Amino acid sequence: MKKELFRIYLPAIIAMFFFSSCLKDQCTHTYSFYTPEYRTADEVRANIKSNDPVPVTKAGKLYLRGNYIFLNEPDRGIHVFDNSNPYSPKNVAFIDIPGNIDLAVKGNYLYADAYTDLVVIDITNPLDVKLKNVKEGVFPQRFYSTFFAQDSSRVIVNWKRRDTTVVATCGNDGFFGINPMKTDVLVLNSGCPNCANADFSNGNSSPNSPYGMGGSMARFTLMNNNLYTVSNSHLNVFNISNAEDPNFKKDIMLGWDVETIYPFKDKLFIGSMSGMFIYSVSNPDEPQQLGTFSHARSCDPVVADDDFAYVTLRSGTECLGFINQLDVLDIKDIMQPSLLKTYPLTNPRGLSKDGNYLLICDGDDGLKIFNATDRNNLELLSTISLKDTYDVIAWRGVALVVAQDGLYQYEYSDPSAPKLISKISL
Amino acid sequence: MRIIPGFVFLLIISLVGKSQDQNSSKPAKKVKVNFASYNTFNLLHSVESVHAGLQTVNGVSINNTFIGAGVAIDWYGMRSVPMFADFRQVFNLGRATFFAYGDIGYNGPWYKKEPATMWGYSHQSTDGGIYYDIGAGYLIPFRKRNAMILSAGYSVKEMAKSYQQVGWGWPTEEDLYEKFNYKYRRLSVKIGWRF
Numbered sequence: 001m002k003k004e005l006f007r008i009y010l011p012a013i014i015a016m017f018f019f020s021s022c023l024k025d026q027c028t029h030t031y032s033f034y035t036p037e038y039r040t041a042d043e044v045r046a047n048i049k050s051n052d053p054v055p056v057t058k059a060g061k062l063y064l065r066g067n068y069i070f071l072n073e074p075d076r077g078i079h080v081f082d083n084s085n086p087y088s089p090k091n092v093a094f095i096d097i098p099g100n101i102d103l104a105v106k107g108n109y110l111y112a113d114a115y116t117d118l119v120v121i122d123i124t125n126p127l128d129v130k131l132k133n134v135k136e137g138v139f140p141q142r143f144y145s146t147f148f149a150q151d152s153s154r155v156i157v158n159w160k161r162r163d164t165t166v167v168a169t170c171g172n173d174g175f176f177g178i179n180p181m182k183t184d185v186l187v188l189n190s191g192c193p194n195c196a197n198a199d200f201s202n203g204n205s206s207p208n209s210p211y212g213m214g215g216s217m218a219r220f221t222l223m224n225n226n227l228y229t230v231s232n233s234h235l236n237v238f239n240i241s242n243a244e245d246p247n248f249k250k251d252i253m254l255g256w257d258v259e260t261i262y263p264f265k266d267k268l269f270i271g272s273m274s275g276m277f278i279y280s281v282s283n284p285d286e287p288q289q290l291g292t293f294s295h296a297r298s299c300d301p302v303v304a305d306d307d308f309a310y311v312t313l314r315s316g317t318e319c320l321g322f323i324n325q326l327d328v329l330d331i332k333d334i335m336q337p338s339l340l341k342t343y344p345l346t347n348p349r350g351l352s353k354d355g356n357y358l359l360i361c362d363g364d365d366g367l368k369i370f371n372a373t374d375r376n377n378l379e380l381l382s383t384i385s386l387k388d389t390y391d392v393i394a395w396r397g398v399a400l401v402v403a404q405d406g407l408y409q410y411e412y413s414d415p416s417a418p419k420l421i422s423k424i425s426l
Numbered sequence: 427m428r429i430i431p432g433f434v435f436l437l438i439i440s441l442v443g444k445s446q447d448q449n450s451s452k453p454a455k456k457v458k459v460n461f462a463s464y465n466t467f468n469l470l471h472s473v474e475s476v477h478a479g480l481q482t483v484n485g486v487s488i489n490n491t492f493i494g495a496g497v498a499i500d501w502y503g504m505r506s507v508p509m510f511a512d513f514r515q516v517f518n519l520g521r522a523t524f525f526a527y528g529d530i531g532y533n534g535p536w537y538k539k540e541p542a543t544m545w546g547y548s549h550q551s552t553d554g555g556i557y558y559d560i561g562a563g564y565l566i567p568f569r570k571r572n573a574m575i576l577s578a579g580y581s582v583k584e585m586a587k588s589y590q591q592v593g594w595g596w597p598t599e600e601d602l603y604e605k606f607n608y609k610y611r612r613l614s615v616k617i618g619w620r621f
Contacts, residue, residue: 022580022611023472023611023613024472024474025608025609025611025612026609027606027607027608027609028607029605030605030606031602031605032603032604170474170608170610
């Protein structure tokens with residue numbers, strides 16, 4: 001009996017010893033990270049020209065100037081489209097501007113940010129643009145913060161994605177799960193290792209004016225002989241009497257989470273997450289605050305007409321808050337804007353006003369066209385179903401809409417039945 | 427793939443047991459088929475921690491061979507619910523009754539509502555994986571077919587968690603995903619009751 005016992009169970013005992021050497025948890029963490037591709041400042045500047053057109057992969061801010069559409073691709077540059085035939089716009093060039101997010105056009109000059117710098121580009125011939133000037137360090141907020149150690153002698157022009165798998169701690173120490181140091185959620189490796197602090201952009205008037213026409217998501221705007229830009233916290237004032245050589249005049253502290261700037265007459269409407277600021281630019285180099293309108297914390301692009309301002313409030317990860325609505329403000333008394341009426345929306349972003357029509361990008365609901373003749377009773381005329389609409393410029397019956405999958409142009413002479421006239425796919 | 431030698435080992439034990447039955451000169455026994463239930467409290471022990479588990483295995487015992495299905499609650503690491511097939515071979519050696527067992531199956535995640543987003547990440551899924559347990563023990567009979575179970579084995583369960591980075595969009599707008607794979611390897615010591 002004992003003999004049988006050993007014959008059967010000795011191997012089992014040995015096997016147990018074999019397994020006991022393996023009593024250690026094995027955990028892995030698979031993730032992606034990005035490494036920067038660098039160029040020297042001289043190499044970057046030499047490449048700010050009309051390069052061959054490239055497909056748009058991500059649409060950013062938009063600017064309409066004459067027959068040309070300037071479409072920003074965040075952090076990469078500006079696509080130039082010949083829109084002389086809106087039914088068939090042509091991708092004609094790409095201006096390679098690393099770190100570019102915003103743009104504005106006055107006359108034959110395009111002003112764009114390139115990380116912390118402001119670049120001035122002659123666009124007399126959009127097929128052969130020329131870099132005219134670089135103002136270094138005028139947007140100091142555009143640095144990489146936190147843990148990212150950038151090579152400050154060179155410029156990041158691209159990011160390469162790399163996938164990796166590493167051994168991770170299993171977060172499983174303790175006795176019966178009792179460990180005062182244990183966290184319930186595993187710490188994710190990459191976190192937000194280096195977030196860009198701020199971005200900037202453009203302005204508004206009409207595409208045929210010397211200033212071109214920007215969307216409501218703009219952070220750059222032009223008025224008379226001044227370029228105004230907003231960062232996360234400041235209003236920056238440049239005098240561009242000499243268009244090729246912008247002269248930085250001053251910056252004005254606005255508060256935090258500033259998002260957009262919109263010009264109307266001699267006023268600047270500045271949208272922030274906590275409210276709207278109205279500044280007078282009767283003295284263009286010295287903007288003066290006239291009034292504010294506070295609202296719950298959310299993102300809020302603004303447009304305005306004679307007596308009313310239209311503010312879209314949206315929620316979301318970066319916007320916080322829970323509000324998704326359009327606020328119509330009475331700004332007859334510019335010192336004390338008052339709320340006229342609120343309209344519920346889904347997740348509104350950019351908006352544009354063309355005559356009595358108000359066009360609103362309402363996230364995944366698409367583009368909504370309202371009759372805004374009676375501000376107390378906006379009438380929804382139509383909804384164009386588009387995915388993740390971002391910004392719109394409405395001009396003379398044509399709406400230029402940036403959505404997740406493309407840049408669309410709709411003709412809305414009959415606003416209850418807008419017609420698609422072209423699409424540039426992303 | 428350490429699981430394979432383990433189950434080969436079990437099979438050998440089973441065959442050796444059968445072979446010994448066949449080699450014996452005793453007359454052939456009548457085949458006995460009974461329902462059996464093994465219910466245990468498990469101590470799951472690795473070099474990193476100790477956790478607990480509960481398990482029930484129910485099935486059919488044909489002579490000394492048992493085939494059944496089991497389900498457990500396993501608190502080791504991330505709480506989970508292993509569901510598995512169970513094979514046992516019992517050896518009656520005098521007054522002591524020994525057995526060897528092997529389990530193989532799916533380690534299902536315990537449902538737990540996670541925050542939609544946390545620190546810029548959204549939890550996508552918690553996925554289960556393979557579960558196996560192999561070991562040996564003995565039964566201390568009392569009152570008819572009841573027995574106390576004592577066993578030790580080597581148990582492995584696998585799980586995975588996926589996250590998507592949301593909101594930051596930096597340095598690109600591309601969606602980023604992260605995945606954690608967990609392979610918990612531990613000694614499972616069980617005490618319980620068979621009926």
